[in-house]
Amino acid sequence: MLMMLIVVVVVSSALLIGAAWGIWGNMSERLEGFLIAVAGGALVLSLVSELVEPAIAQSSLHVATGGVAAGAVVFALVDYLIDEKWGPDSGGGLLAAITLDGIPENLALGVALIGTGPAGVAALAGSIFLSNLPEAAGGAKEMASSDSGSRDARSKWRIMAIWGATAAILSLAAIAGNLLLAGVGEGWLAFIRCFAAGAVVASLSTEVFPTAFRKDHHLAGIATALGLVLAFILGQIGGG
Template structure:
């Protein structure tokens, strides 16, 4: 039940963000600040909730291989998406968010295996904060293009949220029985993919939209994740 509640809350941010982007207003600077805040929180959360436990379960070499593999796969897929949809289109943003959302939600599902209610609070909160402004920006660009109705745009993002929810639940249910070594590798693979998304999509977007405060927001996000992690400990 805890897994379902956390997953629905995190993926629901996509739907809330899409509604905000289509029917509400979010300034570029606020969007950039929130994205940087989420990125900073994710940096610490990935290390504390995914990579460090993986090293304890296996070895630093296996964990490093998983991180590298995840980053390489994300980078290759991201390149193909940019070539097909274009990096600045609403559809491109939707594809990119889906691409980095799948490993994020898979990582969330894996992190929930054996964790207490607060054990993954920082990771879940970071993904929620990341999904909200990214979905708002992507939905707004899709609405500005004028080739889809507002209702259809929100429906597309709702389906995306459902797909990402399924990824998190699958990660939690299907991987609960795997060996500690494989689970460690999968944790780090997901972490590596998210790290690559932070470097290529999240932080560049945050800096472009709010370059004066993006660094401050990133630091605040890191502190926020640390505080949430302390509560969980």
């Protein structure tokens, strides 16, 4: 329980740090794009090694394939509705997209804490931290710039409070994934892990990598590869 709380706090704190950076700090578009690509690369490796591969070992290729496909379809449908309602480039749309992205990520993190070794938890938690930081910074920056009263300190704190609430929601997703699914059979647990992985993969292709390429198209590929390496290092450190 203590380990779960520590991991949840570390991961969720990235949203608060990123939001504060976006509101009061100075982040160039190229740096934001680079960091988002790093985060995406890290998530790719972590999802495959810590969620999909263990799920295949626990159940079967058919269960894992079905879970990934279902997660991707559900994410794509909900993401479409979010884009139609808020607009893909608005601050509200970014916040909704990050929340939608973060729920399966944190659910997967909570599930990963069930029977997963320190290496897997470290790699996945580190990857989600890297993902949350630049995404929150970019989203908060967009919200502040689109808010007519953004120069007012109360407006900035209001935006910060919104991101605090988002961090709380995603923390609850991780805790729920850990507590509510602890007694689930291995077959269903494998399906849930792959469902979460499929949703995150869909978010990477529709939200994360397109944003990274748009903001820093020269170094996006290198940054993605760097993210893969960082995730591998995180896993090795955790296993050591």
